[in-house]
Amino acid sequence: MPQVMEFKLPDLGEGLTEAEIVRWLVAVGDVVAVDQPVVEVETAKAMVEVPCPYGGVVTARFGEEGTELPVGAPLITVAVGSSTVPQADPVAVEAESSESGSGNVLVGYGTDHSRQARRRRIRPAAAAPAPVTATVVPVAPVVPVAVAPVPVAPVAPVAVGPVAVISPLVRKLARDNGLDLRALNGSGPEGLILRADVEAALRAPQPVVAPPVNTGVSLSPAGERIPLKGLRGVVAEKLSRSRREIPDATCWVDADATELMAARAAMNAAGGPKISVLALLARICTAALARHPELNSRVDLEANEIVRLSSVHLGFAAQTDRGLMVPVVKDAQAMSAEALSAEFGRLTELARAGKLAPSDLTGGTFTLNNYGVFGVDGSTPIINHPEAAMLGVGRIIDKPWVHGGELAVRKVVQLSLTFDHRVCDGGTAGGFLRYVADCVESPAVLLRGL
Template sequence: MAQVLEFKLPDLGEGLTEAEIVRWLVEVGDVVAIDQPVVEVETAKAMVEVPCPYGGVVTARFGEEGTELPVGAPLLTVAVGAPEGLETSGPVTPGPSGARNGSAPSGSSSSSSSSGSSATESSGGSGNVLVGYGTGAPAARRRRIRPDRLDRTPTLSGALTVEAPVSGAPVSEAPGVPVTEASSTAAPVSVAPVSDGPVPVVSPLVRRLARQHDIDLRRLTGSGPDGLILRADVDCAIRQAEETEAAKTHTAQAAAAPTGASPASASPAASAAPAAERIPLRGVRGAVADKLSRSRTEIPDATCWVDADATELMAVRAAMNAATGPSAGPKVSVLALLARICTAALARFPELNSTVDTEAREIVRLPGVHLGFAAQTERGLVVPVVRDAHTRNAESIGAEIARLTELARTGKLSPAQLTGGTFTLNNYGVFGVDGSTPIINHPEAAMLGVGRIMPKPWVHRGELAVRQVVQLSLTFDHRVCDGGTAGGFLRYVADCVEQPAVLLRTL
């Protein structure tokens, strides 16, 4: 006898509470193996492929691509150990007396799902674990599902939608409408007189769907055996209600229009006006919006800036990259040199490598520097984090920045690689701008912004000369330090930019 197991969106860690379905990797009717990725989701941190801990036949998917689901909402159901003769990839033709059994013609086999179930039972799981769930421990005992308790509805794609069995477990109120919709050719639902007796519905999903659309189940006559109300009946009732509402709206608009004028010609100016585009704030963009809003709300920030002559820094970088021989390493970027300067400055001014515990009203100085850097991608602005940057030299920091940047561009950064930063470096000079007042990356205490490096007239050794000039700006949390500390930090950074030999004292 087959068991239909429901796989819910797991906790993906880092405090994430929801994820958006980007791409389904399986279809209804596909045979999946244990820990096979079944869906690609986008969280506020990264793109993640979610593996399914069950092996068997996919019987239903919940949520279309682009749908945002909370953690714990159903993702899909899998028939594990389907009995021989049950074919879940084709339409089900109800018989005169066996419509609820939904049995398929004999001769078909589900050996793949049976073997997947056997593997699960014999090994007790694969041992692979995502945060919040895993298959390492033996699965809890589940009630076997009687075929007559399954609501099987033919779908547009010919696949079999198997709704969750009735059990004592609560049904999540999260959106869980399967992607495969009921056939649009279903017969119109018949309305029965309101009865005081029990409503013939066994599926909690059918009840929830009716509740969401204000459908009174007591007024429906089910098309299933013994008057059982199926999902197709509720879908048909929803369509009829929408058509009735649309007809009422059209009638009201026609009655409100001036005599002799059609509704289309009543207000040509209004109908010609383009509608405003609404773009939902979700995924990475939603996470950025929430973090920036929280930063502005909670952090009393201030900004100071200074222009620095970066000519010597650019010359040192050129000399580093021109070196040849066994001692020559990979190319060093300007961002890597600035990152190394920041770690040296934070060693001198540890107040800026801290955070504020608002509940305890305490400043928490952090022991290590986890340096974040802003990276613009097609999915939006992300801030990968270089771990333990205070222990790395410029070459090591540059290699890690290059690795994380490539992962960011391909959307493969994990949530752990996007969190835990203690200080952020923002090089907005790549956009061709000179300066900015960056917003602090909450809950950090400061961010250093770097503008473009460009030739400008500059007084050098008492004479006017053309030098490579850059503007540096520091936004800091005024709770962790005063302007003297922030100014000292920024001045040290500028001195290292102007005279890179200053760094030799701390290397």
């Protein structure tokens, strides 16, 4: 006798509490194997394929593509135990990843081997109910059946009190459509309001409202409303927090990058992997941070302390179809220009493909922002909270420049540094920026500290 196992959206880590369904990888009636990815979801930080810990026949999917689900919400149900489908243990279900890596492992998040695998016993259907991760219900051989929603007519709002709703999806559906759940009679057990009830109420004819009388007052157009959620919401929250908490200041300087560009051309002409301008600027930044460690720090508000960090985890801004992302190169201070160039390329490709793991987007200590790729000369960057500084780099273009006492056409770039004024004063920030500019103008300066 097959049993129906309910698989819920697992904890995605990194403080993430919800995910949006991007693409279902299976349909109702499909046969799935243990740990087979069944759905692709998008969190605020990455695209993730979610594997199912059960093998069997998919009997239901919860949520259409584009639907946002909270962690712990039902994702799919799978009938297991049939002799014609892949088997899963109906008595014990893995609650966490085992040493072999099977179980609820999210692609890109990895398996945590620091904890021992635990098994959760599934009680027989006749036993007293207990809160378990997987729900087991004996059923006959599975045949998907479409159930028509029960029409429910809206009624007058009831008195204030608890609403008979369990599912967070039902609450969200009503909230997104401006529907008062207190105005519904539920068709579920003991008046429980189901999703079908909400959908029926939304399909019901709405009363015709007379247009407002023109009183001569101009009404603003409604315009388009774009939810601040997902990646856009995370970016908005970080930028707002940065402005609220960090007393920032910006200084900038124009630099003659002719010698830097010539040095890069010579390196690439010598053969081997190509070295990017961003990699050379990153190598200059790590050298400058070694001289001015105040800018590789963060402020601990609770302890009222400045924490200087020993390693440089260098973030860099990458524009993708999903928006602006900041991948982080760990221990950049220990890498050569060639290694930095390769790591920038690898992380950029993952960012554009939406395959960055959360660990690739966290832990930065300093950010390098090359906004010159957008064809602009200057900017006043907003610090990537909780870091202490960000270096902005404009486009490198030919400009008239006094060189050797004469006017010449040189390749000029504007550099701007936004820094947290709590960790240092203008003298330190100016010294950092001046050293960066000196290395850009004369790369040989960098060799003195290597």
